[in-house]
Structure formats: structure tokens, C-alpha cells
Amino acid sequence: MSCMEIQEGISAFIDDAVPEEEAGSFFSHIADCEECRRFLQTSVRMRGMIARIPEPGVTPHLDARVLAIALPAGRSGGKARRLVSSLWQQRLGVPLPAVAAGIALIVLSALVSAWLWLSPARAPEQEVVYIFGMPQIEVYSGTHADAQ
């Protein structure tokens, strides 16, 4: 390999783009080649210099310009629905179908309870025993005991 090829390999090596086993041949070459050794040192030194270049700050003007961009809304209803589904999964940790099934179950139980409660055949029995009957018995019993 020529010195140019070796140096191209060294350049790729410092970019982690060369497997270790391939790099072995470069290092055996630079042990005897002043020019290639110098290229490696220079490349590493330039990397250090580049790392010290300060980052240019983004201006509030650019922020304002970009954040003022209006998005074309509602162009992908199907995708938006899938997104809502994925957000539910992410935030609640429960799949959307499970949440829907749970809500349906609660609504159904409420309807069944209401039907049972309002059913004419059962209403009188429940009224007498649980609503008017029992509390009255307890109240009279307590008052009677205090009086004694």
C-alpha cells in the first residue's frame, strides 16, 4: 500500500470506520514512516482544535419564525386515530381495547343495577327491608337502651 492509501486508512481509523484487525497494518507502517506518523498526529490535533470551536447560538428570531409555521391539519385521519391509540398505550400502560372494554362493562353494570332497582316486582321488598325497616329498628333500639 502507498503512503496515501495508508493515510486514508488512518483517517478512517480515527473515525471508527476501520476494524481493529485491519488497522494493524497501518500501525506497523507508521512505525517506520515519518510522513504517515505525522499525518496521524496532525489529524488527532485538528480534531482537538475543532472540538474547541464554540457553538453558534440560535437566535430568538429563528425560534419565532419556525414556531410560527402553521401545520396543515387533519390530513391523515387514519394515522391520527392510530396515534391516539398509541398515546393511550404509552401513557396508561393499558391497550385502548382493554380501556374501552372496561368502560363498557361499567356502563352495562350501571344499566343493569338501575333496571333491577326500578323493577316493580322487586322494589317494594327492597324498600321496606333496607331503606325504611332496618334503620328504624336500630334507632328505636338505641334510644330505648339509653332511656333505661
Place this chain on the structure above:
Amino acid sequence: MQVPTDELLLEEVRGGNTEAFAALYRRYRAPLFAFCSRLTGNREHAEDAVHESFLKLSRSADGIRSPGALRTWLFRVARNESLMIRRQNRKIVRLAETDIDTPWEENTPLTLLEARDGAAQIEYALLRLKTEYREVLLLREFEDLSYAEIAQITGSTPSAVKARIFKARKALAQKLGL
């Protein structure tokens, strides 16, 4: 708190969610602006390039085939916008028949008077590199992108990127007198 992925944010942008769009902008504004700034050598042009990139994102979010590679997509668009703005600017300079020495003139010796400290010196030397050398070196050194990613951004191949980065380092060393 879990940080939303680019993929999820892009999906929200597709549904018209402006907060997701703002989140993507905040995520990428600094590296994109720095890249465009160093590529064009002009902050105003860099602002225009970044603005145009996000405008394109807002309009063609549906067309991004690989949402996982949004970073590469943004850098490719920002790079193309920067080069286009630069070309337009050069045309204007030529039409005005001025004798301005644009910072991307090739083979201009580094003026140490204009670059007193180390950071300014190398920044100036980077601006004097050929565009095709400067862009690959910026993406490699500042963004830590792989040769394959740089190839995608610059419309090239990984082996061509490898060769170009090597030549860029040789040219930079020469301009710095190293």
C-alpha cells in the same frame, strides 16, 4: 419521564400536532443551525436554511419514508437549502459586480490576522475548504455521523465519503500550516 422518539413526534406532526413540531424543532435547532452556519459562513443564511428545512418538514412530513432516520433527513434538507442559498447569494454578488472575497473561495491562504486565537483560526480554515470537503468534515467532527449517514446526507457513497474526509483533513492541515 420518557422522552418521545422522533418517530412518535413525527407521527403527531402528521396528525397536525404543533407541540410535537415544536419539540422536534427544539431537539434539532442547535445542531442544524451550527451546521448551516459553518457551511454557509453566514448566520442569516443559516437561519433561512433552518427555517426552510422546518417548513419542508411541516409540508412533507407524510412523505418521510423512514421516520426513524429523521435526523438524516433534516440534515440533508438543511444541507441542500444552505447550498442553494449560497449559490443564490453568489449570483447576487456577481450581478452587483463587487469584488467581495467570499469565505468559500478555494485555496485562499489562511489570514492569521483575522484568526488570532486557535478556535477562530480553525473555524476560518474550515470556511476556506472546498464545500465538498467542509460539509463531510463538519458532519463527521461535530455530529459524529457514520460514513453511511454522511453519504445519505450528501448524496454520495460511504467509500466516497471516506476519501473526501481524508482529503479534507489533508487540505485543512495545509491551510493551518501543520
